Amino acid sequence: MLQKITSLTVRDVRFPTSLEQHGSDAMHTDPDYSAAYVVLDTDSGLKGFGLTFTLGKGTEIVVRAVQALAGLVVGKSLHDIVSNFRGFYRLLTSDGQMRWLGPEKGVIHLATAAVLNAVWDLWARVEGKPLWKLLVDMDPKQIISCIDFRYITDVLTEEEALGILVNAKEGKQQREDLMLNQGYPAYTTSCAWLGYSDQQLKQLCTDALQHGWTRFKVKVGADLEDDIRRCRLIRQMIGPSNTLMIDANQRWDVAEAISWVTRLAEVKPLWIEEPTSPDDILGHAAISKALAPLGIGVASGEQCHNRVMFKQFLQASALQFVQIDSCRLGSVNENLAVLLMAHKFKVPVCPHAGGVGLCELVQHLILFDYICVSADLSGRMCEYVDHLHEHFASPVVIQNAHYLTPKDPGYSCEMLESSVKRHEYPDGDVWKLQINK
Amino acid sequence: MLQKITSLTVRDVRFPTSLEQHGSDAMHTDPDYSAAYVVLDTDSGLKGFGLTFTLGKGTEIVVRAVQALAGLVVGKSLHDIVSNFRGFYRLLTSDGQMRWLGPEKGVIHLATAAVLNAVWDLWARVEGKPLWKLLVDMDPKQIISCIDFRYITDVLTEEEALGILVNAKEGKQQREDLMLNQGYPAYTTSCAWLGYSDQQLKQLCTDALQHGWTRFKVKVGADLEDDIRRCRLIRQMIGPSNTLMIDANQRWDVAEAISWVTRLAEVKPLWIEEPTSPDDILGHAAISKALAPLGIGVASGEQCHNRVMFKQFLQASALQFVQIDSCRLGSVNENLAVLLMAHKFKVPVCPHAGGVGLCELVQHLILFDYICVSADLSGRMCEYVDHLHEHFASPVVIQNAHYLTPKDPGYSCEMLESSVKRHEYPDGDVWKLQINK
Numbered sequence: 001m002l003q004k005i006t007s008l009t010v011r012d013v014r015f016p017t018s019l020e021q022h023g024s025d026a027m028h029t030d031p032d033y034s035a036a037y038v039v040l041d042t043d044s045g046l047k048g049f050g051l052t053f054t055l056g057k058g059t060e061i062v063v064r065a066v067q068a069l070a071g072l073v074v075g076k077s078l079h080d081i082v083s084n085f086r087g088f089y090r091l092l093t094s095d096g097q098m099r100w101l102g103p104e105k106g107v108i109h110l111a112t113a114a115v116l117n118a119v120w121d122l123w124a125r126v127e128g129k130p131l132w133k134l135l136v137d138m139d140p141k142q143i144i145s146c147i148d149f150r151y152i153t154d155v156l157t158e159e160e161a162l163g164i165l166v167n168a169k170e171g172k173q174q175r176e177d178l179m180l181n182q183g184y185p186a187y188t189t190s191c192a193w194l195g196y197s198d199q200q201l202k203q204l205c206t207d208a209l210q211h212g213w214t215r216f217k218v219k220v221g222a223d224l225e226d227d228i229r230r231c232r233l234i235r236q237m238i239g240p241s242n243t244l245m246i247d248a249n250q251r252w253d254v255a256e257a258i259s260w261v262t263r264l265a266e267v268k269p270l271w272i273e274e275p276t277s278p279d280d281i282l283g284h285a286a287i288s289k290a291l292a293p294l295g296i297g298v299a300s301g302e303q304c305h306n307r308v309m310f311k312q313f314l315q316a317s318a319l320q321f322v323q324i325d326s327c328r329l330g331s332v333n334e335n336l337a338v339l340l341m342a343h344k345f346k347v348p349v350c351p352h353a354g355g356v357g358l359c360e361l362v363q364h365l366i367l368f369d370y371i372c373v374s375a376d377l378s379g380r381m382c383e384y385v386d387h388l389h390e391h392f393a394s395p396v397v398i399q400n401a402h403y404l405t406p407k408d409p410g411y412s413c414e415m416l417e418s419s420v421k422r423h424e425y426p427d428g429d430v431w432k433l434q435i436n437k
Numbered sequence: 438m439l440q441k442i443t444s445l446t447v448r449d450v451r452f453p454t455s456l457e458q459h460g461s462d463a464m465h466t467d468p469d470y471s472a473a474y475v476v477l478d479t480d481s482g483l484k485g486f487g488l489t490f491t492l493g494k495g496t497e498i499v500v501r502a503v504q505a506l507a508g509l510v511v512g513k514s515l516h517d518i519v520s521n522f523r524g525f526y527r528l529l530t531s532d533g534q535m536r537w538l539g540p541e542k543g544v545i546h547l548a549t550a551a552v553l554n555a556v557w558d559l560w561a562r563v564e565g566k567p568l569w570k571l572l573v574d575m576d577p578k579q580i581i582s583c584i585d586f587r588y589i590t591d592v593l594t595e596e597e598a599l600g601i602l603v604n605a606k607e608g609k610q611q612r613e614d615l616m617l618n619q620g621y622p623a624y625t626t627s628c629a630w631l632g633y634s635d636q637q638l639k640q641l642c643t644d645a646l647q648h649g650w651t652r653f654k655v656k657v658g659a660d661l662e663d664d665i666r667r668c669r670l671i672r673q674m675i676g677p678s679n680t681l682m683i684d685a686n687q688r689w690d691v692a693e694a695i696s697w698v699t700r701l702a703e704v705k706p707l708w709i710e711e712p713t714s715p716d717d718i719l720g721h722a723a724i725s726k727a728l729a730p731l732g733i734g735v736a737s738g739e740q741c742h743n744r745v746m747f748k749q750f751l752q753a754s755a756l757q758f759v760q761i762d763s764c765r766l767g768s769v770n771e772n773l774a775v776l777l778m779a780h781k782f783k784v785p786v787c788p789h790a791g792g793v794g795l796c797e798l799v800q801h802l803i804l805f806d807y808i809c810v811s812a813d814l815s816g817r818m819c820e821y822v823d824h825l826h827e828h829f830a831s832p833v834v835i836q837n838a839h840y841l842t843p844k845d846p847g848y849s850c851e852m853l854e855s856s857v858k859r860h861e862y863p864d865g866d867v868w869k870l871q872i873n874k
Binding site for chain 1: 531
């Protein structure tokens with residue numbers, strides 16, 4: 001814990017996913033999955049790796065923001081940081097000059113996530129444990145000391161949060177064993193991106209069913225007739241007992257969301273994800289209320305920018321599924337707050353993943369949620385998308401539609417140096433080729 | 438209107454205001470008032486000037502974001518832009534890759550404001566009018582065509598918005614004449630920054646009263662006993678009939694806000710500004726409800742990051758005073774939406790100003806609000822802070838505590854080149870001196 005952080009480097013790494021329409025949805029038609037990728041060096045030789053996920057253009061802005069935060073990290077020892085992690089979180093998020101750029105939202109918060117993800121990775125490596133295990137073995141009081149309760153004490157006090165963790169100690173070992181044996185249930189988004197042809201959908205669905213997948217998400221929102229055709233096709237492929245979710249990626253206004261999804265009720269979706277603006281708490285509440293009689297829930301969170309927003313989504317009964325994101329929020333620290341609030345409101349957490357590195361990261365958080373907070377698997381599952389894992393040193397392992405529990409020390413987001421080098425923007429070989437085409 | 442935009446330059450301009458505690462509050466203890474300053478060049482020789490306000494560190498991040506948006510602007514003619522201004526707004530705010538960094542919030546939205554402010558400035562210059570007059574003379578249908586109604590149609594449709602503008606045509610000329618004669622009422626924040634001594638407060642208050650000021654804002658939130666002493670002092674200085682407002686700059690949680698402000702009720706503040714997180718709509722609603730019996734309203738908006746948030750603050754009766762900001766929102770376009778929604782909910786708009794350039798910009802918007810939307814001055818006033826105006830080519834003019842109506846063509850945010858040069862960070866003379874000290 002005496003490791004001193006001697007330098008922080010950040011790189012702009014982009015994958016040309018738009019070429020094959022991977023990741024295409026109603027609002028993001030041509031994403032190049034990318035990351036601001038952070039490496040912390042220490043005087044002990046150990047490193048910490050962290051990232052935040054982006055969609056291509058603008059990654060350089062996040063890189064600049066990480067550089068602006070670097071001065072608050074370099075020179076500190078890991079002990080300095082984690083012995084007052086709440087204070088360190090506050091230092092990064094409440095700098096008297098930089099908080100104007102957020103606070104705790106957008107570019108500056110994405111950058112905070114990248115930096116803090118690297119700190120958590122370093123901590124787990126120092127302890128020789130995968131991050132989920134570091135959290136699971138931690139004393140509840142220490143967990144609480146990592147969380148900034150500012151602005152959420154009206155729904156969750158420190159004492160309540162501690163109580164939740166202490167109560168969940170019962171059965172903890174059995175749950176950990178279960179996770180080590182079977183892993184955490186997942187669903188797949190890989191079959192039905194918006195830019196895929198019907199032929200592609202069919203083929204991918206067939207393959208997925210053969211690999212044991214039972215829960216499928218379909219992108220919707222660009223064209224209603226198209227959505228009806230695509231959703232019927234998928235429902236037909238997967239049969240009545242498997243689970244179907246639909247995702248509009250913020251395409252609609254409130255009234256439009258209600259009428260559009262009502263038309264899709266026939267395919268019996270479990271949830272409609274991001275029906276409207278991620279900022280519209282009251283809009284999501286209205287949509288939730290209108291769709292409840294149809295048996296359709298509302299899910300959101302991948303662009304819910306901080307714990308204050310999640311607090312209100314929960315207060316307003318605006319979500320039936322909380323989708324945390326390992327890079328949108330202020331790393332593990334802020335996600336812990338959201339897991340605890342979701343538990344208090346009895347709303348299941350079904351994390352957002354995909355992109356690049358998000359599956360690797362968020363699997364740790366949802367394991368902690370199950371073992372130490374929710375103690376419940378019903379209605380719960382973690383998103384999975386099947387690409388770009390080959391670029392990681394400890395990629396996720398999926399077996400029988402479950403995330404197998406990671407075993408390597410750290411937070412699983414170390415990228416292969418060869419991949420980083422090839423995909424650095426704009427000077428990596430992959431981009432030089434694109435640009436010269 | 439055929440002027441083609443040939444280049445966009447953006448510079449990092451910072452004023453070392455922290456040296457004298459100007460602008461200090463409970464959360465921003467040492468701001469260096471700064472701007473990402475944009476100049477659009479055209480092939481006609483006319484230029485457009487725009488800026489977004491920042492607090493020092495991190496301005497370079499906003500500069501990078503402006504550079505990322507530049508490609509969407511350069512090469513277009515003014516006619517291309519304003520003939521489909523809604524489409525152009527959407528282009529900047531909904532780029533398929535960059536919207537992940539917001540959407541419409543934080544760094545990327547501050548950058549959008551800087552760029553669009555410059556476009557509006559250019560438009561007004563081309564028409565040879567101050568911006569407020571460009572707006573006032575515009576056909577209501579054209580005003581509406583500048584607004585992106587996405588995500589707000591559940592409270593304000595295009596038709597309703599048009600109806601508001603058409604209805605307000607009655608008496609419009611008289612209101613314009615009144616503004617030309619007496620200007621728009623203002624209040625001052627210059628007397629009571631948190632870092633000022635009691636002696637300074639007294640002196641500044643005395644001077645302000647002599648200059649005709651009747652409305653005063655005091656920063657609070659760091660220490661309760663201190664606040665009581667300072668507020669009593671100010672109330673004593675200004676007497677019972679003048680107006681006092683207090684501003685906590687997001688310092689409290691919900692329960693703390695209620696109890697703290699209750700203790701300050703004795704000085705009869707008109708409003709408590711930013712009692713808690715700017716994202717906490719439901720928190721502001723709870724505080725509003727608790728303070729209403731004490732006759733204290735809640736004001737917020739300078740960090741309310743987009744129209745979707747303002748929509749909900751209004752829906753939830755969470756604000757009694759709407760404080761628009763000319764740089765936090767997506768320029769004139771998005772502020773028009775907020776003015777119209779506030780009118781629908783019968784909530785007065787009292788703009789945020791100060792910083793650097795904010796007074797210069799927002800005076801135009803509030804003139805438009807009075808002449809073409811609200812048609813009402815009761816309970817309305819625009820913030821004023823008395824510094825850094827000397828750096829502008831057309832600085833605000835205050836007389837008898839009113840903003841005199843600007844007469845020069847444009848949006849009033851052109852800075853003197855000599856000022857920009859001296860204050861550029863880090864290479865301007867002012868900063869070289871600081872750094873070498």
